[in-house]
Amino acid sequence: MAAAAVPVRKRLLKEEDMTKIEFETSEEVDVTPTFDTMGLREDLLRGIYAYGFEKPSAIQQRAIKQIIKGRDVIAQSQSGTGKTATFCISVLQCLDIQVRETQALILAPTRELAGQIQKVLLALGDYMNVQCHTCIGGTNVGEDIRKLDYGQHVVAGTPGRVFDMIRRRSLRTRAIKMLVLDEADEMLNKAVIFCNTKRKVDWLTEKMREANFTVSSMHGDMPQKERESIMKEFRSGASRVLISTDVWARGLDVPQVSLIINYDLPNNRELYIHRIGRSGRYGRKGVAINFVKNDDIRILRDIEQYYSTQIDEMPMNGEQTRLYHGCPQSLDQFLTVVYKYKLNIFNAL
Numbered sequence: 204m205a206a207a208a209v210p211v212r213k214r215l216l217k218e219e220d221m222t223k224i225e226f227e228t229s230e231e232v233d234v235t236p237t238f239d240t241m242g243l244r245e246d247l248l249r250g251i252y253a254y255g256f257e258k259p260s261a262i263q264q265r266a267i268k269q270i271i272k273g274r275d276v277i278a279q280s281q282s283g284t285g286k287t288a289t290f291c292i293s294v295l296q297c298l299d300i301q302v303r304e305t306q307a308l309i310l311a312p313t314r315e316l317a318g319q320i321q322k323v324l325l326a327l328g329d330y331m332n333v334q335c336h337t338c339i340g341g342t343n344v345g346e347d348i349r350k351l352d353y354g355q356h357v358v359a360g361t362p363g364r365v366f367d368m369i370r371r372r373s374l375r376t377r378a379i380k381m382l383v384l385d386e387a388d389e390m391l392n393k394a395v396i397f398c399n400t401k402r403k404v405d406w407l408t409e410k411m412r413e414a415n416f417t418v419s420s421m422h423g424d425m426p427q428k429e430r431e432s433i434m435k436e437f438r439s440g441a442s443r444v445l446i447s448t449d450v451w452a453r454g455l456d457v458p459q460v461s462l463i464i465n466y467d468l469p470n471n472r473e474l475y476i477h478r479i480g481r482s483g484r485y486g487r488k489g490v491a492i493n494f495v496k497n498d499d500i501r502i503l504r505d506i507e508q509y510y511s512t513q514i515d516e517m518p519m520n521g522e523q524t525r526l527y528h529g530c531p532q533s534l535d536q537f538l539t540v541v542y543k544y545k546l547n548i549f550n551a552l
Contacts, residue, residue: 295328339361398448
């Protein structure tokens with residue numbers, strides 16, 4: 204049985220730790236101390252206990268009944284407090300199993316997280332005969348279409364593939380009564396990839412699209428109107444990854460940019476600061492990753508010396524390497540970094 208295949212969640216905070224947590228909740232939010240008093244269906248309760256839960260966590264005691272009532276709920280708590288199970292239990296309680304249509308849609312920022320959500324849903328709903336499918340990038344589109352045509356009660360996925368399935372009319376939304384955004388703040392993040400030449404921008408854009416990534420691109424040869432249109436698309440979130448030359452490095456602010464990738468190191472020190480300064484705006488956190496060929500080591504060291512800083516090396520293939528050796532013109536190497544470090548912006552596509 205599916206429940207037996209999923210290990211009991213050991214990350215939940217210890218009971219004694221719960222007393223140290225301060226809660227801020229809306230009015231009329233009651234605490235329900237046990238699963239048995241939540242009014243859950245019998246087959247769902249069996250799945251909950253078979254999964255290994257004995258008592259609901261603090262966030263589950265406060266949120267599950269509110270979600271089941273049909274209220275719009277924003278639930279925030281630290282990692283390991285049972286948020287995933289909170290919305291999974293709520294979703295399962297609200298399903299009409301006799302109706303073989305998608306009734307709940309769960310969006311997650313990464314493919315891995317969407318897969319984990321599916322596993323939790325199937326385990327908790329083990330006695331309900333629930334149908335749940337993940338729609339994520341990097342998988343077979345035909346298989347998604349086949350599964351959706353068969354009928355799924357719940358779909359968990361990343362925004363790019365889910366939107367594609369809706370556009371193809373394979374994922375029908377007419378019966379959806381619940382929408383869950385897991386780690387919603389992560390889904391707003393954006394990335395900019397800098398290249399030194401217009402030709403490299405066009406090449407990388409083509410290769411990324413061939414690999415089924417949704418990206419926009421911009422460089423100085425484009426008419427001003429086209430550049431403005433691309434920036435509008437990027438700001439609105441229609442595209443979350445922008446590949447650009449240094450035309451974007453100065454004076455343009457998009458607060459949600461959290462990742463900068465220098466596919467090519469810039470040719471001078473000042474440009475480096477202008478580039479990486481596009482992320483982490485207004486007090487937010489930002490990350491910059493540099494691709495460095497052997498010929499670029501001198502430039503890198505010059506940047507470090509000039510700004511009195513140290514740019515840390517990234518481990519690859521279990522070994523510590525000098526940042527990232529090898530020609531950055533290899534898309535395979537680029538995608539290795541994307542997947543190895545689980546860069547959420549790319550995984551959400």
